Amino acid sequence: MIDRFYDVVVVGAGPAGSVAAKVFAERGLKTLVLEKRQEIGAPKRCAEGINVTALRGLGLEPDPRWAVHEIKGAVLYAPSGRCLEVKSGNVLGYVLERKMFEKFLAFEAIRRGAKYMVKTTATGVVKEEGKVCGVEAVYMGEEFTVDCRLVVAADGVDSKIARTAGLNTVNSMADYHSGFQYEMAGLHLSDPEVLHIFFGEKIAPKGYVWIFPKGGDVANVGVGVLGRLSDRGCKARDFLDGFIDSRPEIFRDASPVEINTGGIPVGSTVDCMTADGLMVVGDAAHQVNPIHGGGIALAMNAGRLAAEVGVKALAEGDVSQNRLSEYEVLWKEGYGSKLERLLKLRNFMEKLEDCDLEKMCDVLSGEDVMRLTEGEYNFLINRFIKKAPKILPLARKFLT
């Protein structure tokens, strides 16, 4: 049974929400997590890749129950099929089983005292004198209200809670990808230890097709297409089906075991992540890597940061926007400049035509690509001066 009052209500039991709930609960705060789905973690809206450093940075030791496949590198394919490969002898990351991973994170929070409700849709916040002080929700068709001192909106791209509190979390079609994915079995992969990434105007306009292996002949095969270019006849699903049909060498024996769809915020994080009595984390706050659309680790880090600030604010009895904004300051210090650089890099990449992508294969090494994904792009200008003067003006325009 749930109580009428909690210190903290977390809306959404994804990685951001459950990490936040764990921090609140282990500091002795009475914490309730509301999850609208009847099963935490399913259906996934994710390609499930995570970098090993990020995972360990969060204090999580990879567990084969949810870190189901080791990744040692990546191959990037230009439209012609030419490729750039980066491969290490070491494990660089994992492909997760999200439904196991998210449940694992929920178990961790529950074991520290958090209460969870599933099949429970939060419909809005309760306000008193402009301050958030509760959540309205529906469980099994029955409406109820919970009072609380602090709300954490971890409710994903379809976030309603932050919006009802007055924050703008709407995505622009210029900074939002339309995603479609099959989890498939029966694939013939040239190398199941690496991520396979395919670029090209006809393959995925301003986006890419990914194959993220999950072990054996299984992988997540998906595409992201920039929202403003998505339209009838050229939707994400059309591009992925076209890609699969054009590559029988990989897909001739493959069938889907899941369909996943979703929106992927790839622009800046939201302008304001706090209100009186409320903090926004994860996809709801657009805390996603703009260059590859990955957001699991960022969401968990945001959940942890927000909760650490929330714990202090609650102890001080001050959950005003002003007090909670320390979370935004810490977020910007930790991730702001890197994400801004990655956004610049994405804007540059979006201007490249197929012939430029081919040229990039000549000019860059696999190690260069690794540096780019970390937001290090200063070396590009010098490289282009010597080897790709045609791309130089674009690079100067977007990257300096």
Place this chain on the structure above:
Amino acid sequence: MKGKVVVDRGRCCYCGGCVGVCPQDALSLQEVLLCVDDVKCVGCGLCVKFCPVDALSIEK
């Protein structure tokens, strides 16, 4: 009158991606059911354009 959004229930994969682009706050995901608030919807069509599986359309 530009019309309202209607959901093709056979196609919708209930991901809620469309909710994230609605400037009118007219869409919501209630558990796994995509709901359209006909009062708020102005028929701008952003969600129709976004939907990865063509589950949305504007009905005049």
